[in-house]
Amino acid sequence: MTKTRKCKYCDQNAIIRLAYANLSLCKKHFIEFYEKRIKKMIEKYKIKGEVMVAVSGGKDSMALLHALNKISNEAGIDVIAYHIDLGIGKYSEESKKIVLEFAKRIGVLLIVSDIKNDLGFTIPEIIKYSNKPPCAVCGIVKRWLINRVAYDLGIKYVATGHNIDDVSTMYLKALLTQDIYSLSRGQYEHMDPMPEIKMVGRIRPQFYLSERENRLYTILNDIPVVDIECPLGKRAVIHKYKVAWDTLLRINPVGQINLTKTMIKITKNLRETERELRQCSRCGFPTESDRLCAFCRLVSRFKSWKKE
């Protein structure tokens, strides 16, 4: 028989126990806790005005859109949703449908890009012309497009749904594969806009929130979530490392947060010396490369192969 825990702040039974914070919460107080965390993050970095939320249709970004929209008045931000139709068959169709319905329901302005129309290729088409893993290629395309669309609209900040599971797993994988490059680039909760190189600011309000919390937040608020897994990412190695956290968090429930904070601290020097952003000589958007950015390299490869 498991003991029923009480909410820390009222008489109700708890519906979640957050071991990392030694905290049990009822529905009402969990939602309050969750939204307060998001609001504090926005306040910590003094974010004001228009914020474009990149929404895939998954639990993390859908929870983020809902929470940011709910706190927008108090926090003094204007939320705009942004969705990319990646052209990945049923997965993309379903995602777009859910995001459209949800944005309408909560009355948030939604911008949709269809990459086939906008860029001339779908993700399944472009990945064939790269030797990078599908998720890496898709990431390059999404980062570039999100930045361009926000920049063209004059928006200062883009918010994405990266959570502590994502971030800590990136660190775990990089550490266990000697991926010094990824470690030196690091992970950030916030990055200032750099208009001189056409870079929009980036924020990750769920940086220290877990998938589990995001999922619960969507359930409690009746937020729809795409229930198809992306067929291209199924075999990504990162999933295996993510599952390893089941073991590690049983030993230490604060392990993901601690690893992330430790790595941010000890890789500070690596980052400052190695990271220098310039403008891509073709598109003018930010890159670490001397000439073409990763996106333009991808596209030029795609175009030259198509010609042959």
Added chain:
Amino acid sequence: MTKTRKCKYCDQNAIIRLAYANLSLCKKHFIEFYEKRIKKMIEKYKIKGEVMVAVSGGKDSMALLHALNKISNEAGIDVIAYHIDLGIGKYSEESKKIVLEFAKRIGVLLIVSDIKNDLGFTIPEIIKYSNKPPCAVCGIVKRWLINRVAYDLGIKYVATGHNIDDVSTMYLKALLTQDIYSLSRGQYEHMDPMPEIKMVGRIRPQFYLSERENRLYTILNDIPVVDIECPLGKRAVIHKYKVAWDTLLRINPVGQINLTKTMIKITKNLRETERELRQCSRCGFPTESDRLCAFCRLVSRFKSWKKE
């Protein structure tokens, strides 16, 4: 049905598969491989002359003593074994007995310190006067005594049986607990002697060898190993982190080695700025502290409490 693997170097069936090296080996070639690794390490750091091997009676240090002794002529080193009777009941009695018998069998000079006689207390006695965990206290006493004994004998290097499981687990635990201090001290395969502060050189020839390899080496060479677990260390948290490697190594067999190499690389700067060794104002042996070393602090606490 599992496929019988062949040894990489001959027709024999393999008795071990080393996933991290993608290598299957028979008995003869595993022993050869193991001893070559030890010898290469000694050559890499140009170790010559007398080497004092700290032997607890466990599989790691017993394997180390055997292997170092076997390669001693070729490598140009003289092996002396050193054992400390920690006064931990049956565990210490059994350990001493095994080490004595084994040193005699392989014809290695053995020095034994009995800490009750030498220092005036056993480990079970001294741990009561410290708020540090038992393993931490025992580590302080052993490090101090090993260094003093070797220094007094004019020996340049002490070899200890730290293996890749130990080292990588220290890193894993420190990362998951934000233990920046331990990370900044780091782990080393080799440390030069610093006679000006009475510090004997330290080497860990099994730094990149695993417990599994050490255990197999003891079995194949009929090396006795103490089969009692230290009763004071049973509940140490570090064991839980060690077990987590079962999960992580299934994802990536090179994970322990990669983590260790990565951490050594990225904590280099932390180490150089924070680590500065001086002489303890009481015993004259090395310490990072301004006044008393950790050992002398322990002893002074023990003595003042005993007086009361």
